[in-house]
Amino acid sequence: MRFTLNGEAREATSAPMSRLLDVLREEFGLTGTKEGCGEGECGACTVLVDGDPVCSCLVPLVQVDGAAVQTIEGLGDDHPLQHTFMSEVGAQCGICTPGMIMAALSLGENPSLDDIKVALAGNLCRCTGYAAIYRAIMKVKSA
Amino acid sequence: MTRWVGASVPRKDGIAKATGQARYADDLVFPGMLHGRTVRSTIPRGRVRSVRLDFDLAGFTVVDHRDVPGRNVCDLIEQDQPFLVERDVRHMAEPILLLAHEDRERLLGANVEIEYDAEPPVFDPLKSDGVLKAIDIVKGDVDAAFAAADVIVEGTYRTGHQEHVYIEPNGVVAVPEEDGVVVYGSVQCPFYVIKALKSLLGAHRHIRVVQTETGGGFGGKEEYPSMIAGHAALLALKAGRPVKIVYDRVEDMVATTKRHPSIVRHRTGVTRDGRLVAMDVEVVLDGGAYVTLSPVVLSRGCIHGAGPYRCDHTRIRGRAMFTNTPPNGAFRGFGAPQTEFAVEVHMERIAEALGMDSVTLREINALVPGDTTATGQLMRDDCSARLVLDEAVRRTDFRRKRETCRGTNRAVGLALFYHGAGFTGSGERTLNSKARLDLTERGVRIAVGSTEIGQGTRTMHAQIVAEAMGIPYDVIEVAQPDTSVVADSGPTVASRTCMVVGKILEECALEMRARLGSMSPAEYFAKQGGFSVLKTYEPPDWIEWDEHAYRGDAYATFAWGCDVVELEIDRDTFEVRPIALTAVHEFGRPIHPALAQGQIEGGTAQGMGYALLEQVVMRNGVMANAQLTNYVIPTSLDTPDFDVVMLENPYPGGPFGAKGLGELPMDGPAPAVVNALRSLALDVREIPATPEHLAECASR
Secondary structure (H helix, E strand, C coil): CEEEECCEEEECCCCCCCEHHHHHHHHCCCCCCCCCCCCCCCCCCEEEECCEEEECCCCEHHHHCCCEEECHHHHCCCCHHHHHHHHCCCCCCCCCHHHHHHHHHCCCCCCCHHHHHHHCCCCCCCCCCCHHHHHHHHHHHCC | CCCCCCCCCCCCCHHHHHCCCCCEHHHCCCCCCEEEEEEECCCCCEEEEEEEECCCCCCCEEECHHHCCCCCCCCCCCCCCCCCCCCEECCCCCEEEEEEECCHHHHHHCCEEEEEEECCCCCCHHHCCCEEEEEEEEECCHHHHHHHCCEEEEEEEEECCECCCCCCCCEEEEEEECCEEEEEECCCCHHHHHHHHHHHHCCCCEEEEEECECCCCCCCCCCCHHHHHHHHHHHHHHHCCCEEEECCHHHHHHHCCCECCEEEEEEEEECCCCCEEEEEEEEEEEEECCCCCHHHHHHHHHHCCCCCECCCCEEEEEEEEECCCCCCCCCCCCCHHHHHHHHHHHHHHHHHHHCCCHHHHHHHHECCCCCECCCCCECCCCCCHHHHHHHHHHHHCHHHHHHHHCCCCEEEEEEEEEEEECCCCCHHHHHCCEEEEEECCCCEEEEECCCCCCCCHHHHHHHHHHHHHCCCHHHEEECCCECCCCECCCCCCCCCHHHHHHHHHHHHHHHHHHHHCCCCHHHHHHHHCCCEEEEECCCCCCCCEECCCCEECCCCEEEEEEEEEEEEECCCCCCEEEEEEEEEEECCCCCCHHHHHHHHHHHHHHHHHHHHCCCCCEECCEECCCCCCCCCCCCCCCCCEEEEEEECCCCCCCHHHCCCCCCHHHHCHHHHHHHHHHCCCCCCCEECCCHHHHHHHHHC
């Protein structure tokens, strides 16, 4: 299976029906993508496939053949959202944070608070009550 | 003025978490590592008759109770819970057998046939005759005082189980080392795990526990990790290879601890002008099949059972009962959310019975300095019940808002609450916690067993040390909790990590500062080399506590809160939409305002879930909805807008005036929500207040 992973052409040798989540974590060692529930409810495993946020625990490897996959590692360490998640304390325990940031990437410019709430409705956080996450996203996305 | 304390400095762990580089238990891989699996009971009560391994054993490591080298009990308050069933099964999903294999598919496919002689289970704590713990608090003469009451109000209030839903499930990796084993894991209390493993494996073994980055705890990783760590260690020692056990969400929900369900009965005598003259409270908690931490959960629940109110004649009788359900355990608030729910809804009903404004009733009875609590604890200047109540009422314009809501589908509700910080009574003296500071080449290293589980331990401790030493925050390093390296600063529980451990660190820092004189840490290190300062916690000398009579100073101090929630109900579907929540909290002084606000917002959201959404459905003694699909926690769309107010009333016994905060926000939301629903003519006395339950209330 060939696909683009964080901007580089890669070939995966895992079984075609392997969960994308496991392929990323185990074959490629990209452990920034987390497993919280394994059934697409918590969003901790959110990655972008061709720009759209998906739960990588629900996606078989075969489905990303030829696609572009982006994980938290693909953002490096200097993305504005990473900085505001720090400064606004959008990350507490941090296990939902990579998925939250990936989901937030899909938001357009100048989103309303309701837009942000809808965009994050598939990403559970048990620590923050979401408010600090909104503040972090607003700071980047509101001009 | 302080420079570091009171500033929202960058989290020590912020960038690692925001880049995905932080390493959690499941991210660890060791050469030759096996995966572990727990085979669990499928009946709630009975005896194991036979165990048959119905698979090709090649490559498998199999462990049962006969492989335990030491004692087959998890050493906690009691030694009653086996790591592995020997014969008697006391609850569903009880561990019986452990398997390990390097191939996860083969591991999951291995079939084990277990035959049982089943016995009739007990699920209802009110029908159980097994008393796990009894507590009686008596103040004054309650029976005589009822004679002076104009009105007597009675009621029974119930709360259900609550699942922690830390987003990272329980997980550990055990790695054999020379003469012993090291366990890396998602844990709140690494030294609890040490105690349990020494008993399980034999005291002669060298055992080390290292806390990995932990994806939330909320009490759910207080005592339970000893069990999973023991399992992984048994497999690793038998296999001679590293073994990882990470629960999936279903196993985590089915097998691990939850918040105790409660049934609380109140009978209160009150005068026509609204003074509480007699309070008789009965608390029953469902402890589940083993003792775990239930005695202390019951204790904290009972101590908070009369609410933040003055009453000269109070009796609180508590019982935790055994049932054949998985043991319940620590969960943020530790018994207080249950009993404070009951008393705050009861206060609303007393006001209804008197035809009195419920805010006025609270104003009349709220504790003020000079009053005593149910245990006879004298309230000092750090008592802020009126401060938070008055500010919440003023800020939300509560009385006017309640009037404008009348006749609409909107309502506002209020709850006043408090939470004792630190271990109860003489607990902190018994714990005898220690903290250490090391002078290093770069600066100063904090070496404590207190864990970062999201709440900000590393950051807040570093601020306290920087401030007390007068050195930059950036040169403070925080050691990863490794039991062979750090001082045992006690468990990361009970809202004690800032107030208690922070206080010891402040004292270590002051001593180190005195020794450095005018030199910076780097200058001193270059000239004279490194040194360490180790100190032990000294609780306030005025604390007096009688553990047998349950009299005296239950806590060094209390934090105080008042929540006002505004919500809207759909009269056809009974769906409740929380709109806004104002949380006015006083917890001494915030060390890091943004972290403190995060604790309040997050704890309040968890409390909103407890109030409205989170229903554990138990069927045949086991959670039937053990998935995030149908056990629903608040999403972004279910969570109201928060208005957080942090009032200051510095407590002299805490670092820079700080009290404990972590649990307080859990106590208020549920009664505030139910009190709002009550003003919509729904006689709710139970949570979660699901639409189904509200429809039932409406049809009564």
